[in-house]
Amino acid sequence: MRKRIDTLVIGAGSIGVCSAYFLASKGRQVTVIDQNDVGAACSYGNAGIIAVSHIVPLAAPGVLTQGFKWMLDPEGPFYIKPRIDSALFSWLWRFALACRKERMLRGMSLLNGLAHASLPLYENFAAMNGLGFHFKKKGSLVIYRDAKHFEAEVREAETVKPYGISSKVLNQTDIHQIEPRLHPSVVGGVHYQDDSHLNPHEFVTGLASHAERKGVTFQTSTEVLDFETWNGTITKVNTTRGDFAADEVILTAGSWSPGLAKRLQLSLPIQPAKGYSLTFKSSNLDDSFPMRLGEARVIVTPMGGIVRFAGTLELSGLDLSINQRRVRAVRSAVQEYVVGLENLELLEIWRGLRPLTPDGLPIIGRSRRWENLTIATGHGMQGIALGPITGKLVAELTCRETPSVDIAGLGEERFQ
Secondary structure (H helix, E strand, C coil), X not given: CEEEEEXXXXXXXXXXHHHHHHHHHXXXXXXXXXXXXXXXXXXXXXXXXXXXXXXXXXXXXXXXXXXXXXXXXXXXXXXXXXXXXXXXXXXXXXXXXXXXXXXXXXXXXXXXXXXXXXXXXXXXXXXXXXXXXXXXXXXXXXXXXXXXXXXHHHHHHHXXXXXXXXXXXXXXXXXXXXXXXXXXXXXXXXXXXXXXXXXHHHHHHHHHXXXXXXXXXXXXXXXXXXXXXXXXXXXXEEEECXXXXXXXXXECCHHHHHHHHHCCCCCCCCEXXXXXXXXXECCCCCCCCCEEECCCCEEEEECCCXXXXXXXXXXXXXXXXXXXXXXXXXXXXXXXXXXXXXXXXEEEEEEEEEEECCCCCCEEEECCCCCCXXXXXXXXXXXXXXXXXXXXXXXXXXXXXXXXXXXXXXXXXXXX
């Protein structure tokens, strides 16, 4: 059975749902399909940080050296599963080339524009009736146990200040006053004042409900099998639940985007970056700051009755297995920075695959090969933070409008 529709969004995570919402707001008739449920992948268990301050791309000078050091530690925050994989080797080579200052500065400018455009959209969503997702704008604390690492963070805070990112350096006395639960070994930190946090799954599913009221149709448990094309246009999308003939196709399938793109003769150099989170029942942390534990690269986020520990970056392909050793490393790291969290009731251990490009920037743009295809993927650890602005940009691009934010250089053609 073939279904004739206006706009088909492939992927029901934060990017897909935000895209559907803004497309519907422009009068498009939208259908969203996903192989799983709405918000079931990385939008479900991530750290929930809207980090306006986090504009330095993963690919930056010095990252390669630090990355190799981490790889020698089986419980470190970064790990590459040993395997013979030409796509991984190519990705690593591109990553090494991107770790240059001029590339980093261009990336910072692009990420800063996206982040500062996304936050006001979140504030608008938080003010909508019936859309509650524990949104709080308290900023975030980046805390350290080692003085040299703390000093490096202070220098980074100075580096991003010209981009309009507000911060306050806190010495050991200051940091313990603002957050008394910290371990005595914490020597200082930086308060990034414009960051926010939320419950990501509540946001995505809640916005999906609002999108449905605008006429968006969600069809879950629907897997894309192939595409049919003619004369530079995608004419049909074959799925396990029938075929879709759509005027416009939006690819927002996260870590599964490269496999789908390959069927369209497109190459998207995205590696699935596995991350873990542990969610605990806790009501006495609701007024705490979200914290990034500097050396450990772990995030602690209160989410209204629960608290989530999230961390690690593991390049192991489309592998959703759980490495208990790395899970234990996340939990033990938190105990080195924060006291009183040892006996919390564990609700869930989660892992997800973040779509990571070699230059650390998302892929947002219209396809040059297929005239009715828009691509929005590769957001890495920023999928929640940049979801709203990406959705708005997708709607603008699909409707042939001028993008409201500079996205020059974010298209898939930069990798060709």
